[in-house]
Amino acid sequence: MNAVSSFFLKLLLSVSLILSLSPSAFAEPPNLSIVKNEIKTYHDSGIYNQELTQAIARAHHYIMAQVKANDHQAIKQKLAIVLDIDETSLSNYDDIIKNDFTADRQAIHQQILKARAPAIKPMLALYKDAIEHGVKVFFVTGRNHSELKATETNLLKAGYKHWSGLYVRPDNYQQQSIVPFKAHARELITKKGYTIIATIGDQYSDLMGGFAKKEFKLPNPFYFLP
Template identity: 45%
Template sequence: MKGFALACLMAAGLSACAAPPKAHDWHDLVNVGDAGMRARAYHDSGDYDRDVAAADAQAQGWIAARAKTASKPAIVLDIDETSLSNWPAMAADDFGYFPGGTCDVLPKGPCGAVAWEMSARAAAIAPTLALVKAAQAQGVAVFFVTGRHESERAATARNLAQAGYANWSGLSLKPDAMHVMTASAYKAPVRADIEAQGYTIIANIGDQPSDLAGGHAERAFLLPNPFYRVP
């Protein structure tokens, strides 16, 4: 700031100087504590469940219509907060993300994210499960594409099965050594590979914009998720 003032004085005199604008004004920022309370209230009120059901219903209507005419139709689904709910872990951690550590004192925290996923305790998101079953009844192949790592494959497959998902055509997980800046950098090429097998991806369903970015699907459907953001 001293350097700015000196340069300003030398160039035009004090009366012409103005402080550089701040990148952020704290009045415009969302209070993180307030945001967490609002997110919890949104979930507990039932509005979250209703909004998820509405988004899934829209996708299901499109799938039912398009499955009749598409060649080798398929749908792609994200897993976390799309097919399975991690609410017990999220609530215990107050929306923080802790990859390491145990998760054995629920409903209290802390709950390590990897330990939670490896425990295969996540419940199905009911409207998504209904969508999947309806799609399969119409001859649509189901592929899961998740940002979970390959080392979690067995636990993830077990959790999906225990939650009611069955007879899927593919489960793609991120290689353990892969490091990408965005989820779409991994997921879009996986969808391209599915298309290369001759499938027509008539719907791509996820809870993050990055789940849907990058194309390789006729239509994309975004489920609500105010609880976390994946770039």
């Protein structure tokens, strides 16, 4: 290595070291109170509902296109869709704000047992239209089995009727992620002879793991579930 090459190599290493120790590498995260207020503004301004409605409309259009295509097949498939519940079919926004985004599992459990979450209206419209066109609807949720009865009650009160299946997480579920449970539930549905044309959820973990032709992610800035 000649002197010039050695010089530039040392210079490059020095710059890399400086950059790695620069303040930007340890930037202060956004202030939590400010972020919470931004999320509230995002919801209360109507932008959240607008983006949510647009995402559901895309799923709705796709599902109806799949129904139309299936109607023209000589051998028709048994079509199904899979829906998550919280922040997909039912809204918990009032409780989220009441809890200041920080409720623990026991508090959430008590809120679920009250069975009072309202429907997300564009999803309810999609749900009813899918059923009217012969598509079977299955709910697959991270709610626990101990919350099954309250969940059924809440769905019915919110206007969701005639679903074909409701899969809840076993109370003894040990996985850190909900993905294995939800993927397995979709697998069980396909083993019943259904083609899952769409799975819709507000978390990426609602959608991962396969066994669906297409996934639709809805906006949710309120919380993250692995």
